[in-house]
Amino acid sequence: MDFLFNEYILSMIVYCGVNIILAVSLNLVNGFTGQFSIGHAGFMAIGAYLSAYLGMNFHTPFILNTILGGLASAAAGYAVGLPSLRLKGDYLAIVTLGFGEIIRVVLLNIDAVGGARGMYGIPKDGGFFWTYGWAVATIFIISQLMRSTHGRAFLAVREDEIAAEAMGINTTKYKVRAFVISSFFAGIAGALFAHYLCYLNPSSFGFMKSIDVVVMVVLGGMGSITGSVIAACIITLLPEALRPLQEITKIDFRMVIYSLTLIILMLTRPKGLFGNLELSDLWKKYVKRHS
Amino acid sequence: MEEFIQHLINGLSLGSIYALIALGYTMVYGILQLINFAHSDVYMMGAFIGLYSSRFLGIQEKPGLLSFISVLFISMVGCSIVGFLIERLAYRPLRGAPKLNALITAIGVSLFLQYSGQIVFGATPQSFPNILEDADLLALGGVHLTLFDVTIFMTTLSLMLILRYIINSTKLGKAMRAVSYNGQWASLMGIPVNKIISMTFIIGSALAAAGGILVGMKYPKIEPLMGTMIGLKAFVAAVLGGIGNISGAVLGAMIMGIAEEFVVGYGASTYRDALAFGILILILLFRPAGILGKLNVEKV
Numbered sequence: 148m149d150f151l152f153n154e155y156i157l158s159m160i161v162y163c164g165v166n167i168i169l170a171v172s173l174n175l176v177n178g179f180t181g182q183f184s185i186g187h188a189g190f191m192a193i194g195a196y197l198s199a200y201l202g203m204n205f206h207t208p209f210i211l212n213t214i215l216g217g218l219a220s221a222a223a224g225y226a227v228g229l230p231s232l233r234l235k236g237d238y239l240a241i242v243t244l245g246f247g248e249i250i251r252v253v254l255l256n257i258d259a260v261g262g263a264r265g266m267y268g269i270p271k272d273g274g275f276f277w278t279y280g281w282a283v284a285t286i287f288i289i290s291q292l293m294r295s296t297h298g299r300a301f302l303a304v305r306e307d308e309i310a311a312e313a314m315g316i317n318t319t320k321y322k323v324r325a326f327v328i329s330s331f332f333a334g335i336a337g338a339l340f341a342h343y344l345c346y347l348n349p350s351s352f353g354f355m356k357s358i359d360v361v362v363m364v365v366l367g368g369m370g371s372i373t374g375s376v377i378a379a380c381i382i383t384l385l386p387e388a389l390r391p392l393q394e395i396t397k398i399d400f401r402m403v404i405y406s407l408t409l410i411i412l413m414l415t416r417p418k419g420l421f422g423n424l425e426l427s428d429l430w431k432k433y434v435k436r437h438s
Numbered sequence: 439m440e441e442f443i444q445h446l447i448n449g450l451s452l453g454s455i456y457a458l459i460a461l462g463y464t465m466v467y468g469i470l471q472l473i474n475f476a477h478s479d480v481y482m483m484g485a486f487i488g489l490y491s492s493r494f495l496g497i498q499e500k501p502g503l504l505s506f507i508s509v510l511f512i513s514m515v516g517c518s519i520v521g522f523l524i525e526r527l528a529y530r531p532l533r534g535a536p537k538l539n540a541l542i543t544a545i546g547v548s549l550f551l552q553y554s555g556q557i558v559f560g561a562t563p564q565s566f567p568n569i570l571e572d573a574d575l576l577a578l579g580g581v582h583l584t585l586f587d588v589t590i591f592m593t594t595l596s597l598m599l600i601l602r603y604i605i606n607s608t609k610l611g612k613a614m615r616a617v618s619y620n621g622q623w624a625s626l627m628g629i630p631v632n633k634i635i636s637m638t639f640i641i642g643s644a645l646a647a648a649g650g651i652l653v654g655m656k657y658p659k660i661e662p663l664m665g666t667m668i669g670l671k672a673f674v675a676a677v678l679g680g681i682g683n684i685s686g687a688v689l690g691a692m693i694m695g696i697a698e699e700f701v702v703g704y705g706a707s708t709y710r711d712a713l714a715f716g717i718l719i720l721i722l723l724f725r726p727a728g729i730l731g732k733l734n735v736e737k738v
Contacts, residue, residue, distance in 0.1 A: 245715030
């Protein structure tokens with residue numbers, strides 16, 4: 148497949164895949180479980196750095212690095228989630244934001260991974276098939292999870308925490324579970340990103356990256372995996388698609404247009420592109436209408 | 439000991455600036471339950487309005503109290519208009535929508551201001567005009583109390599007293615308190631809720647503008663992205679004090695400012711940004727409503 152595209156287009160496609168993993172996994176927490184986390188980039192950073200470090204210094208196989216990166220992120224997710232998921236709404240948001248920033252600042256201060264200079268010479272690995280393999284795995288696991296008892300419990304927590312508790316669901320436990328699973332996939336995405344780019348810098352995992360992922364989830368529709376996938380592609384490709392405009396006008400309008408699109412979309416389509424519907428729901432609707 | 443007092447002075451002056459910005463966050467949150475991310479960029483606009491108005495008036499090289507006050511005044515009025523427009527155009531249409539949508543819109547507005555600022559003002563840092571000459575008012579051994587520190591502290595204090603008067607003793611303030619207690623009931627009592635919300639944004643933005651000018655004087659490099667980090671910290675300060683609570687915001691901001699100066703002063707300067715969030719997390723875990731906040735018990 149690689150020979151069909153030039154390097155630039157291929158890299159855009161791979162970044163789409165990485166962002167799909169991030170968006171779908173964050174959707175589990177923000178969309179399905181109804182919690183509000185804005186520190187996803189921090190967990191991505193843990194996976195990315197651990198995996199890159201292992202690959203550079205111990206030459207362990209790529210798949211092992213990715214999974215260990217994911218597990219480390221999951222462990223961090225557990226450590227962060229257990230105390231903070233007792234908080235609600237905006238407080239939770241600001242605590243996750245804080246943890247995300249702390250992870251970034253700590254990475255900035257660890258010399259073994261390059262600190263502020265960044266980390267060079269990470270072995271090149273992964274690419275199209277690995278990324279989309281993991282993306283498909285993420286989508287499959289999370290959509291299957293949502294059909295299971297666990298998934299129902301997540302939804303119950305989102306709809307009404309008190310009622311869920313009355314039905315015997317341990318809300319904190321389920322919130323932490325959603326958080327851990329979501330962090331695991333964020334770590335995987337980070338590892339794929341690190342080995343594809345071969346270079347890491349703490350500044351790529353700042354507040355803006357977390358916001359980007361949140362925007363993908365909200366743009367696609369909270370609780371719609373299809374929406375997250377499509378929104379991840381849009382958010383990744385939109386700045387690139389607007390590049391010709393910049394070349395013509397010599398002014399960088401891309402971020403202005405990006406932010407305006409965001410505002411207008413929220414004003415005109417507050418439920419995101421898909422609401423909480425999936426592609427399969429839309430297909431059923433379509434079939435019903437035409438039969 | 440000298441070093442300690444010096445850090446305390448620096449911390450108080452930094453805390454005053456955080457307080458001015460944190461008040462805007464806390465007032466808007468108190469009324470709308472919205473984290474107004476665009477607030478940090480209103481503060482940035484304040485600094486730039488100060489820069490351009492002083493150029494326009496031709497007072498950028500004429501330091502003096504009059505220049506300072508006129509620039510401060512123009513910038514506060516300018517930012518009030520910006521804050522009013524943001525609320526009117528971006529937040530009001532979303533009044534009934536889920537909270538998250540308003541939050542994303544706020545982020546959108548923030549990005550919009552930052553990046554259009556980069557186009558209009560240029561992305562490179564510009565030096566803020568010298569509208570007030572800095573001088574040592576008091577130098578005792580190694581302790582320096584500069585004119586800037588006193589100006590910052592006095593400006594903050596007087597704005598705070600005005601705000602306190604507005605909130606506690608005027609009809610507007612009473613209406614604001616009523617809306618933050620319960621918007622629906624307030625509107626049943628004949629309070630024009632939308633107008634009150636606009637006023638909240640106007641007052642908050644004016645305070646942020648003052649913060650922008652003071653930061654511009656103290657750290658005289660301003661750029662369109664200057665709001666992000668200080669905005670986050672001011673917000674953290676508001677949460678620390680108990681969001682929605684005016685005196686809490688000031689208290690939280692002072693704690694943040696002093697703690698940050700001490701961390702920087704005693705060596706761990708690379709961790710200064712992490713410290714802010716570290717404090718916040720500890721406070722929230724042990725006292726989730728902040729220092730002065732009241733915890734709302736959720737009922738069925």
